[in-house]
Amino acid sequence: MRLDVLKSRELLATIYAIRSLDKTIQKxxxxETKRIAAPEWSEALGKRANTALERQVIVNTAVVSVSNQNVRAQSANKGRPLSGGLNPKTDYPAVEWGADDDTQVYERRSKKSGTHKVTRHTAAQLKRRSATGYVWGPTVKEMIPRLARLWVQTTVRTIANAINGKQE
Known part of the structure; x- marks a missing residue:
């Protein structure tokens, strides 16, 4: 989800201010933004994660990266496949948005030459499908304004401290 800075004078001013600063102050x-935002992002995701699978796939892979142009909060883009084979990088949609109640019915032959139907519930471990998501989606709606405010406040505070000669 992206935030359009052209509609916000404050965010646009923040980007211009950061661009005009010395490289050490930009750094x-x-x-400082990453130091504050990363735990906030992980904590907000952790509050909404109800299952161990959500915590492993979404919360434990949460990262925040900060550049001079943006603050990017991500999840499920880092890490190795879990012990059962689920890869958070590719399989996160089923964990975040759920899955349909899929069942597979097939015939199986028994040892005594008879056949019988077997029903398998292939998505039993996942929540029902949701258009808004369960963890990441609601957290993004809550955290985008907070992260934007944090970035602006950190920029202003850092510039003020640099002018006054203070170190954080």
Missing amino acids: MIRQ
Whole structure:
């Protein structure tokens, strides 16, 4: 989800201010923003994660990266496949948005030459499908304004501290 900074004078001013600063102050802004935003993002995701699978796939892979142009909060883009084979990088949609109640019915032959029908519920471990998601989607709606405010406040505070000669 992207935020259009052209509609926000404050965010646009923040980007222009960061671009015009010395490289060491830019670095301080990036470091301070990441230091504060990363635990906030992980904590907000953790509050909504109800299952161990959600925690492993979405919360444990949460990262925040900060550049001079944006703050990017991500999840499920890092990490190795889980012990059962689920790869968070490719299989996160089923964990976040759920799955249909799929069942497979097939015939199986028994040892005594008879056949019988077997029903398998292939998505039993997943929640029902949701258009808005369960963890990431609601957290993004809550956190985008908070992360934007944090970025602006950190920029202003860092510039003020640099002018006054203070180190954080």
